[in-house]
Amino acid sequence: MTVHTVEQVRHALITPDPAARPMMRWWWFGPDMDRGEIDRELRAMADAGLGGAEVALVYPLRPGAPHYLSPEVLAHLRHAAERARELGLRLDVTLGSGWSYGGAHIGAEHAARRLRWERRDLGPEALDWELTASWPGDELVSVHLAEGLPPSGWHRLPVEGYRLRIPAGRGPRTVLLAWSEVTGQQVKRSAAGAEGPVVDHLSAAAVRHHLDTVGGAILGAVPAELLGSVFSDSLEVYEAGWTRDLPERFRSRRGYELLDVLHLLEVGAPEAAQVREDYGRTLSELVEEGFVATCRAWAEEHGVRFRLQGYGQPPITLGAQRGAHLIEGEGAGWTALTQSRWASSAAHLDRREVVSSEVWTWVHSPSFRAAPLDLLGEAHEHLLLGITHFVGHGWPYTAPDAPGLGWTFYAAGALDDRNAWWPAMPELTAHLTRLCAALRLGAPGAEVALYLPYADVRAARGRGHDLWAACRAHIGEQLPAAIRRAGYDLDLLDDDALAALDPAAYPVVVLPRVSRLPAETRRWLDRVRAAGGSVLAVDSPAYPDGQQLSLPEESGDDARLRDHATLAMVGARGGSDAEGEEGADGEGADG
Known part of the structure; x- marks a missing residue:
């Protein structure tokens, strides 16, 4: 661990490292952009003492926006990156539109999946069923039968394709059918042409397909040396509890057959707790390998760093965040277990000096109500949570001819030069830069x-x-x-x-x-x-x-x-x- 002198700390406060300057998430709506406005807004960021921007391409606010990843949009990204470099700003970009990763290029074979249970009550007679999937892409995983009321003695039934033969019994019975189905979740707040399913974060092949399609287009247009990092927002892949090869992956890790005991995820039994624990642990391992490690490897292949908000669904662990080059959290509350505490704890394990946080999300809603003291107070709470870099949420790009006050993002923060208090922003950013620069010289000191x-x-x-x-x-x-x-x-x-x-x-x-x-x-x-x-x-x-x-x-x-x-x-x-x-x-x- 490096020991820093008082003089070094004093120098950091007087002449802080420019890399410690706060950044802003920069929402591009549509993306419907004007190159002159891109230049003007980047200049305004630099004049305010900000250190850069993270481009987030989101939903259009008027008809006629060019499609996501079209030559026009990619040319705007390249121009913004070049102009940011000229101004001494860092420019990051999300490897996708909205969140979570996904889009029009994701079909059923690469989409996020979940388990769906179908329960049927049966009599004692023998049955011969030809099962039918409810939706395209549904796959029958396993079938389990129990005798009596309440059901007991669960056991797995053999299935030939979608044909199920149930022998005669002695009384009432219950059958459970486990289906793997596409969750149906679509990318949130997607840009024009980026609509589509969320990718299967448990599958390295699916994640690689997304990165090659979207990231390949972005890095093909914007040289890696012009980017500070590529970014993944928080994982919000709801109910993502299945992937096609999960039974095989489970067997190799846990040493027994998941499909034989799959019903224990749905029914109560003394032995169910261990199966659920093993299942959850396996999902965590798969998201770390299939998503985090795949994104890092892809980024390294393309000469750029990978920044991650590593929490949410699928069940990513605290330790898995350490697989990213840069770790980020969110959420204020110095006494609480926020995502910022989750992120800084992971960073402290590796003695990383830099751990960032998304700050000012929903600050003093609605838009334009937040004042510098609102921003300062929340930022201080993030510092108390171990954060040493800020990514503000955020800066809405606005078209020069937009009516009224212009464009805003739905999540409140409109922290740009349209605010009446903007002349105070350079002093605020200078203060936060000094604090982050000085704290990076220290070491975690949790007792x-x-x-x-x-x-x-x-x-x-x-x-x-x-x-x-x-x-x-x-x-x-x-x-x-x-x-x-x-x-x-x-x-x-x-x-x-x-x-x-x-x-x-x-x-x-x-x-x-x-x-x-x-x-x-x-x-x-x-x-x-x-x-x-x-x-x-x-x-x-x-x-x-x-x-x-x-x-x-x-x-x-x-x-x-x-x-x-x-x-x-x-x-x-x-x-x-x-x-x-x-x-x-x-x-x-x-x-």
């Missing part, structure tokens, strides 16, 4: 590691497709807020990070309502205690050797946690004062 209970949320029926959201709900607001309000900082940790993590890295590890704990994680916790650290088991029967604490169900601060001896020990070792005024109200918690 507490908060464990992410993946096994519990995966094992719970109906949860786990979005690990960040499921873990946040499982942990609750009370526990992280109590740690932060006591004056301590925290990092989130998952099982995959522990193999390479020094057990002495954090004085305290907190287990939040953990009832399922992998054996490797249990052994790592033993090493934490052997190294002199403490393991605080909060309503966590899975680790009886830790210091036990039970919290009430209701939300709100809890003095028992704030004043717990373990956290007091952190104060003694870390030199902070949990009872002091600054620790109580949160100021200085990340100093």
Whole structure:
């Protein structure tokens, strides 16, 4: 770890690194662009002290827009990149229109898929069915039969194509049919000509097809050396719980046949929790390999960095973000488990100096109500979450002849030179640049590691497709807020990070309502205690050797946690004062 002197910090505050300047997400509507306006808006960004823009091509606001990836649009992208370079600005671009990745080039073979269950009640008679798919692209995955009411003794039935023969039984029965179907989700806020299905993020072949089609066109028009990075917005591929080769991939990883026990994802049984956990873990591995690793490899092949908002659905893990060259979060709230905390925790594992966040989303809605103090206050919260770079949300391109105030994006932020307070923007950006530049010289200093209970949320029926959201709900607001309000900082940790993590890295590890704990994680916790650290088991029967604490169900601060001896020990070792005024109200918690 590099040691920086006081003089170096002073220099960073007086002459900050230009790379620390805030950027803006730059919405191109249509994309219906005027080259003169592109030049004018880039100049306005530079004059305001911004460091660059991330081009996001979204829905048209008037008829007649040229189609996405048309020669005209690609020429505008090339021009914007060249002009940005002349002005000393960084230009990034999303490898797709709207979000998530997908579009008109995605057919059923590459589209996101989900499981659909069909339940039918049967009598005792033998049946010979010719099953029919409800929609084009639907595929029958497996069939399971149970006897009696309530159903019991589930077993898988053989299927010949779509022909199902069920022998006679002794009484009422239930049959479950598992179908793999295209989710039907379309790209959100797509540009003209970019409408179409979201890509299967679990399939490397599908993701590569998207990157070659869309990214190939963009990088074919804009040289990689003119781009700061290529970008993926947050993963919002809803219900994406299947891909065509999942049974084979599951068998090779988990060592048993998924289709034999697939019904346990839908019905309750004592053994269902382990199957659900294994299924969720496999999905996480596939999105890391099929999407994150594929995007990084593609970017490296084309000489550009890959920036990722790595949370959402499919169930991407915290650790998977580390596969991107640049990690980004979003969401303010210094006491909460926001996506920014999720992102900064991943970055801290690798001691990365730069971790960005999408800021000012929906700020003081509707558009043009936000003032500099709104932006400043939210930015400070992101700094308290470990963020060291800002990507503002955002700057709406507006046509010179647009009526009224011009064009705006639906999500509130219209943070451009149409605002009456714009003369104050250079001072605001200079302030944020100084803070980010100085913080990049420091090292993460969290005293507490908060464990992410993946096994519990995966094992719970109906949860786990979005690990960040499921873990946040499982942990609750009370526990992280109590740690932060006591004056301590925290990092989130998952099982995959522990193999390479020094057990002495954090004085305290907190287990939040953990009832399922992998054996490797249990052994790592033993090493934490052997190294002199403490393991605080909060309503966590899975680790009886830790210091036990039970919290009430209701939300709100809890003095028992704030004043717990373990956290007091952190104060003694870390030199902070949990009872002091600054620790109580949160100021200085990340100093």
